[in-house]
Amino acid sequence: MLEDRIAIMSARPGTIKSVFENRLPRPRKLEMQLTGDYLALKKRYGAL
Numbered sequence: 435m436l437e438d439r440i441a442i443m444s445a446r447p448g449t450i451k452s453v454f455e456n457r458l459p460r461p462r463k464l465e466m467q468l469t470g471d472y473l474a475l476k477k478r479y480g481a482l
Contacts, residue, residue, distance in 0.1 A: 437456060439456065440455075440456055454479060458472060458475065
């Protein structure tokens with residue numbers, strides 16, 4: 435989730451269900467995956 439846009443895909447057939455803008459600050463480095471903002475984003479979109 436280091437990109438600017440996040441696409442949520444459906445199961446087979448793989449189609450795009452939703453697209454979200456990533457508003458986390460840049461530059462986005464791997465260390466960002468340990469921040470609360472990143473974890474909240476992952477929880478929100480991972481549940482879809």
